[in-house]
Amino acid sequence: MAYSFPEEVLEHVFSFLSSDRDRNAVSLVCKSWYEIERWCRRRVFIGNCYAVSPDIVIRRFPEVRALEMKGKPHFADFNLVPEGWGAYVHPWIRAMSAAYPLLEEIKLKRMVVTDESLELIARSFKNFKVLVLSSCEGFTTDGLASIAANCRNLRELDLRESEVEDLSGHWLSHFPDNCTSLVSLNMSCLGSEVSFSALERLVARCPNLRTLRLNRAVPIEKLPNLLHRAPQLVELGTGAYSAEIRSDIFSNLAEAFSVCKQLKGLSGFWDVVPAFLPAMYSVCSGITSLNLSYATIQSPDLVKLVSQCRNLQRLWVLDYIEDTGLEALAASCKDLQELRVFPSDPFGAEPNVALTEQGLVSVSEGCPKLQSVLYFCRQMSNAALVTIARNRPEMIRFRLCIIEPQAPDYLTLEPLDAGFGAIVENCKELRRLSMSGLLTDKVFEYIGNHAKKLEMLSIAFAGDSDLGLHHVLSGCESLRKLEIRDCPFGDKALLANAAKLETMRSLWMSSCSVSFGACKLLGQKMPRLNVEVIDERGPPDSRPESCPVEKLYVYRTVAGRRADMPGFVWTMDGDKSLTFS
Amino acid sequence: MERSAAAFENDLNLKATELRLGLPGTDNEPDHQQSSSSSSSQLIKNNKRSCSEMDGARQTGQQQESGAPAPKAQVVGWPPVRNYRKNVLEQQKKPESDTGSGMFVKVSMDGAPYLRKIDLKFYKNYLDLLKALENMFKCTIGVYSEREGYNGSEYAPTYEDKDGDWMLVGDVPWDMFVTSCRRLRIMKGSEAKGLACL
Numbered sequence: 143m144a145y146s147f148p149e150e151v152l153e154h155v156f157s158f159l160s161s162d163r164d165r166n167a168v169s170l171v172c173k174s175w176y177e178i179e180r181w182c183r184r185r186v187f188i189g190n191c192y193a194v195s196p197d198i199v200i201r202r203f204p205e206v207r208a209l210e211m212k213g214k215p216h217f218a219d220f221n222l223v224p225e226g227w228g229a230y231v232h233p234w235i236r237a238m239s240a241a242y243p244l245l246e247e248i249k250l251k252r253m254v255v256t257d258e259s260l261e262l263i264a265r266s267f268k269n270f271k272v273l274v275l276s277s278c279e280g281f282t283t284d285g286l287a288s289i290a291a292n293c294r295n296l297r298e299l300d301l302r303e304s305e306v307e308d309l310s311g312h313w314l315s316h317f318p319d320n321c322t323s324l325v326s327l328n329m330s331c332l333g334s335e336v337s338f339s340a341l342e343r344l345v346a347r348c349p350n351l352r353t354l355r356l357n358r359a360v361p362i363e364k365l366p367n368l369l370h371r372a373p374q375l376v377e378l379g380t381g382a383y384s385a386e387i388r389s390d391i392f393s394n395l396a397e398a399f400s401v402c403k404q405l406k407g408l409s410g411f412w413d414v415v416p417a418f419l420p421a422m423y424s425v426c427s428g429i430t431s432l433n434l435s436y437a438t439i440q441s442p443d444l445v446k447l448v449s450q451c452r453n454l455q456r457l458w459v460l461d462y463i464e465d466t467g468l469e470a471l472a473a474s475c476k477d478l479q480e481l482r483v484f485p486s487d488p489f490g491a492e493p494n495v496a497l498t499e500q501g502l503v504s505v506s507e508g509c510p511k512l513q514s515v516l517y518f519c520r521q522m523s524n525a526a527l528v529t530i531a532r533n534r535p536e537m538i539r540f541r542l543c544i545i546e547p548q549a550p551d552y553l554t555l556e557p558l559d560a561g562f563g564a565i566v567e568n569c570k571e572l573r574r575l576s577m578s579g580l581l582t583d584k585v586f587e588y589i590g591n592h593a594k595k596l597e598m599l600s601i602a603f604a605g606d607s608d609l610g611l612h613h614v615l616s617g618c619e620s621l622r623k624l625e626i627r628d629c630p631f632g633d634k635a636l637l638a639n640a641a642k643l644e645t646m647r648s649l650w651m652s653s654c655s656v657s658f659g660a661c662k663l664l665g666q667k668m669p670r671l672n673v674e675v676i677d678e679r680g681p682p683d684s685r686p687e688s689c690p691v692e693k694l695y696v697y698r699t700v701a702g703r704r705a706d707m708p709g710f711v712w713t714m715d716g717d718k719s720l721t722f723s
Numbered sequence: 724m725e726r727s728a729a730a731f732e733n734d735l736n737l738k739a740t741e742l743r744l745g746l747p748g749t750d751n752e753p754d755h756q757q758s759s760s761s762s763s764s765q766l767i768k769n770n771k772r773s774c775s776e777m778d779g780a781r782q783t784g785q786q787q788e789s790g791a792p793a794p795k796a797q798v799v800g801w802p803p804v805r806n807y808r809k810n811v812l813e814q815q816k817k818p819e820s821d822t823g824s825g826m827f828v829k830v831s832m833d834g835a836p837y838l839r840k841i842d843l844k845f846y847k848n849y850l851d852l853l854k855a856l857e858n859m860f861k862c863t864i865g866v867y868s869e870r871e872g873y874n875g876s877e878y879a880p881t882y883e884d885k886d887g888d889w890m891l892v893g894d895v896p897w898d899m900f901v902t903s904c905r906r907l908r909i910m911k912g913s914e915a916k917g918l919a920c921l
Contacts, residue, residue, distance in 0.1 A: 217800065219803070219805050220799075220800030220801070220803045220804075220805070221799055221800050221806070222799065222800045303805070303807060305806075305807075331807065412811065412815070413815065435808070436808075436811050436815070438812075438815045484804070484808065485802065485804065486812060487812075488802045488804045488809070488812075489802075518802065518804075543802055543803060545802050547798065547801060602801065602803075627800070628798075
């Protein structure tokens with residue numbers, strides 16, 4: 143069959159396709175398009191590192207320049223995944239060092255990265271440009287020194303929220319004097335003090351630096367030095383925002399901020415002394431993103447700052463802002479799209495701040511563009527949820543954490559089924575939902591019936607029976623990730639909806655009622671799923687088959703069972719009843 | 724300082740000045756905490772379970788949890804707050820000294836030509852601190868007593884608290900001292916007598 147276009151032309155056309163979905167669709171048209179496309183795919187996103195193997199990826203896509211990958215399940219963030227579970231990146235780095243010498247970007251989330259891996263990256267990829275390690279662990283500042291010293295064209299080094307063994311701040315001094323390529327540096331998670339003069343010189347010689355997130359150890363008095371050398375900054379994370387209250391420190395700071403006309407994002411603010419906040423006022427009108435979630439300051443100071451930021455689109459803040467502060471936010475920030483309110487005292491028995499459901503209701507009323515919410519509070523009502531749902535039908539992400547598990551509607555003492563039901567019914571574009579409070583199987587019926595675009599659902603201490611789980615698995619057409627803890631969901635719903643699991647990225651169930659026998663059955667029935675039982679009590683077959691497993695992690699894969707399981711993880715293989723790695 | 728730390732703490736009679744919820748004279752955890760912890764474990768028990776063995780296993784776990792009067796939220800990973808954030812909040816609960824991270828306070832001694840700075844977080848208790856001060860300034864501070872203060876010693880340690888008042892070191896529980904101390908001053912014994920007699 144003759145083709146109208148030569149390969150080069152098709153390749154050129156394909157180069158305009160950035161979305162994986164589009165490229166995947168293109169690959170299915172015919173063998174020839176499949177071939178052309180695979181040779182020109184430059185970016186690969188792997189949502190679950192165990193869904194595929196390095197060899198498979200390399201075989202199909204020989205010319206990759208950028209890899210983005212995620213490892214541990216989301217609940218690892220809350221200590222539900224035991225240490226040593228997996229998600230090691232090293233096998234990937236080893237394979238890619240041979241196959242992709244031109245690799246430029248590696249972005250990882252919730253993976254274990256070692257100094258060895260970092261050193262291998264630094265040595266293997268001559269044109270390496272971007273390293274983003276989000277919520278990763280396993281490496282030290284020595285590994286960072288390798289990256290700094292050897293990656294001559296490094297543009298981004300972003301360690302957001304990773305757990306780094308901080309041996310010293312000396313790593314920063316390893317950036318060579320001729321390194322001028324930095325665009326983004328995020329070292330906010332590190333504890334040690336870096337050499338300030340080295341930092342100053344680095345900032346001064348990188349004219350394209352747009353993002354600079356300092357760590358807590360950089361004192362506020364030194365911040366002006368950096369701002370003067372990088373007035374083009376778009377995103378700034380301060381260090382500790384406190385010092386003796388002296389007028390010269392304040393005026394230096396204010397002057398330095400006034401020079402930064404491009405600032406759009408601010409973060410950091412550990413140990414904030416409110417007296418220094420007005421130093422930032424000159425940039426506030428341009429600020430679109432503000433992360434005050436480590437700033438332990440009270441509502442009046444928060445309100446003063448936030449009401450200066452008329453163009454704010456994203457706000458992360460502690461519940462010190464209280465209902466009154468959120469009301470003020472709703473009045474001033476009409477462009478607000480995302481709000482996250484974190485708890486200042488999550489383990490306290492009694493509320494320590496005047497933050498209730500009312501704050502969220504105010505914001506839902508006053509901010510017409512609000513689409514993404516993460517809200518920790520201590521009381522909620524169906525009425526409030528219904529109001530929020532009606533106010534903001536274009537909500538995309540709604541994550542509500544009522545701190546006391548199974549807390550009912552505080553006004554009526556009923557379950558919050560109706561409230562969350564209103565959310566899914568009204569918010570037809572909802573893609574992510576996290577629920578809390580007292581919830582029966584009814585809420586899952588609502589979700590199954592209405593949440594057709596829902597991709598990720600997080601459930602805790604909810605439901606009455608398998609029917610709840612069945613509603614979700616059978617009704618939510620777009621579901622990709624489901625994570626459940628401490629719910630009475632068991633075998634029936636899981637086995638009846640086994641096929642659904644192949645359409646999803648992963649399912650997590652911990653402290654539920656899924657028996658070992660059912661896990662085995664699922665593993666046998668579904669060869670393209672890895673059904674992994676996590677149980678720190680010892681081998682599951684040392685207990686009756688009807689005994690529930692501690693934790694279950696099920697995910698689709700084309701790579702077969704994994705070879706790196708620790709002693710507390712068992713895979714339910716089709717061949718044998720129990721397989722150890 | 725030949726006494727053991729425990730004896731030293733007893734002498735400071737910390738329990739009497741310790742701030743706790745509950746009636747004076749009781750040693751138990753206050754009532755409301757107990758009822759909350761048992762109710763939260765009851766909540767978890769109410770979830771229907773399909774396996775009796777599982778019930779057994781879970782109940783032992785629950786009993787362990789509710790046996791000791793645990794504070795409300797001892798469930799693993801709940802509320803869902805990440806470790807980094809938890810740690811930062813814990814640290815920031817104690818108000819920092821003016822200089823930001825660490826709890827550095829100035830220490831002056833009467834007659835010394837210059838001041839020193841120490842990190843209060845570095846010390847575990849009064850014994851530690853006083854020993855360190857004695858070493859740093861080559862002086863003897865002596866032993867604290869509630870009635871007499873540091874009477875009889877050459878020097879007495881005092882501190883300026885959050886309200887700007889000068890206090891004798893040792894009166895309040897260590898943790899309370901660490902969060903309220905702004906700066907230290909090692910006073911000549913003769914001057915300090917005045918403070919101890921209050």
